[in-house]
Amino acid sequence: MLADGIVIIGVNHKTAPVAIREKLAFPEDCGVPLMTLMDIDGCDECCFLSTCNRVEVVFSGRDHGEASRAVRRFLFSNTGLSDEEAQKYSYFYQGRDAVDHLFKVAASLDSMVVGEPQILGQLKKAYRDAAEHKTTGVILNRLFHKSFSAAKRIRTETNIGGSAVSISFAAVQLAKKIFGKLEDKSVLLVGAGEMAELAAEHLVSQGIGRVVVANRTLERAAKLAQRFNGTAVGLTELLDKLADVDILISSTGATDLILRKDEVKSIMRQRHNRPLFLIDIAVPRDLDPELNDLDNVYLYDIDDLKNVVDINKAEREKEASRAEGIIAEEVIKFGQWLESMEVVPTITALRQKANAIRDSELAKTMGNLKNITPQERKSIEMMANAIVNKLLHAPMSFIKGGNGANGGCEHRQVNLDLLRQLFDLDRDSSDE
Secondary structure, three states, X not given: OOHHHEEEEEEEOOOOOHHHHHHHOOOOOOHHHHHHHHOXXXXXXEEXXXXXXXXXXXXXXXXXXXXXXXXXXXXXXXXXOOHHHHHHHOEEEEXXXXXXXXXXXXXXXXXXXXXXXXXXXXHHHHHHHHHHOOOOXXXXXXXXXXXXXXXXXXXXXXXXOOOOOOHHHHHHHHHHHHHOOOOOXXXXXXXXXXXXXXXXXXXXXXXXXXXXXXXXXXXXXXXXXXXXXXXXXXXXXXHHHHOOOOEEEEXXXXXOOOEOHHHHHHHHHHOOXXXXXXXEOOOOOOEOHHHHHOOOXXXXXXXXHHHHHHHHHHHHHHHHHHHHHXXXXXXHHHHHHHHHHHHHHHHHHHHHHHHHHHHHHHHHHHHHOOOOOHHHHHXXXXXXXXXXXHHHHHHHHHHHOOOOOOOOHHHHHHHHHHHHXXXXXXXXXXXX
16 A cells, blocks of 8 residues: 555664764765665655754655665664664654654654754755655655645644743743843843853844853954854953843853842943843852842843743643644545545546447447438447446445445455456456
8 A cells, every 4th residue: 555655764862872873974965865765676755854863764665675674774884783773773664654753753743852943944955855856756745745734734723832942042032021022132141151152042033133242251252242243342341231231141150140239230220220131041150149139130040941941841742732633633634645546546447448448339339330420429429428437436436435334444455456356457458
C-alpha cells in the first residue's frame, strides 16, 4: 500500500547524545546526500533534513525493506558505529506513523523546546532543496505541503508559540508587557554575557530602537555593540547612560552589587519618573533587590524569570495537547488522500478495459450495419457509453469505499485485489 511506502529514518536529541549527533555531520549543500539516496534501490522519492538537533531521511518507495537498511547505513557511514549501535541511536517510522512524526516535527512538537519556530523554516528549506534536485514526486510533495499547512493551522488555532520558555525571551515578553511597544525604546546591556546577548537578540527582533553596551573591557563592549548597530561605553558611564535608557539587562561576573537603590533614586528624578525596566540575570546578583521599592522601577532577577518560564512551559504543554488533536485530524486526511491514490490505477485500468471492449464491439456492429444515418450512429454510440457507465458504477463505488459491508476503508486493498481478479485487469494484453 502507498501509506506503508512512506518511511522516515533519523536521529534526534531524544535518541542520541550530542557526541553521537555531531558525528552525523553533513555538508550544507544537500545535493550530494540527495543524489546518494536516490541511487538506493527502492527509494523513489526522498528529502534530507539536517539540523543541530536532528538528521532525518524521508523517503517513499514500494519495496522499502532493503532501502531502509541502506538509508541507515548512509546516515552512519562516517561515524564508525556498528549496525547494532546505529539502530540503537536512530528511529524508524513507516506509513501512518511516519506521517504523524513529520507533522509533529513541522509543528515543533518533537523539538527540544516545544513551540519553537525555527524547525518549520528548516524543514521548508530541506523540502525546497529536494524539489530543486527533483528528488520529490507526487507522494512527498503532498506530504510536505500538508505538514506545512498542519503547522500553520496549529500556530493559528493554538498558542503553542506564544509563551516564553527561555530566560532571555521571558525578559523580552515582560518588557513588552510593561512598555506595550518597543520600537521607540532603548536598552542598556551591562556585561557581555551570553544570556544578555540572547536577550538583546530577542529585543532587536522585536524592534527595539537603540542598543548601548557597557562592559569593563571596552573592546568587548564595542564588538557586541557592533552586532546590534549600537554604541559601547565603559562601566564608569553606567549611571549617566541609565538616565536615558528604558531597559537595563545586567549579566556581569561581579562579586558585589553594581547598582544600588540610592544611586537609581537620584536617576529617577532626572528621568521624571519615566518607567525603568531592570533585568538581573547575573549570579550572584548585580542589582540591589531594594530597587523594587522605587516607584516606576520594575526589577526582575533570574528567579523571577525562571518562574515565568516554568508557568509558560506548563501552558505550552496544554497547547501541545490541543496541537496533537489537530495533527491526528490532518494525518487522517492525508491517509484518505493516499487511499484515493491507491484506487486510481485500478479505476483507470477498469475504465480502459471497458472502453476498449465498447470500441471493439461498436466497430463490429457498425461494420455490419448498412445505410446507417449519422444520427443513428450517434444514438448507438450513446447507448454503448450509457451501458458501460451503468455497469461500471457499482464496481467503482465498491473500490472507492462506498456503502455496503465490504466498502469500508479497512477492506480497500482486499476490494482492489478482488476487483482486479474479477475483471482480469492484470493479464498482459499481448496474451489476449
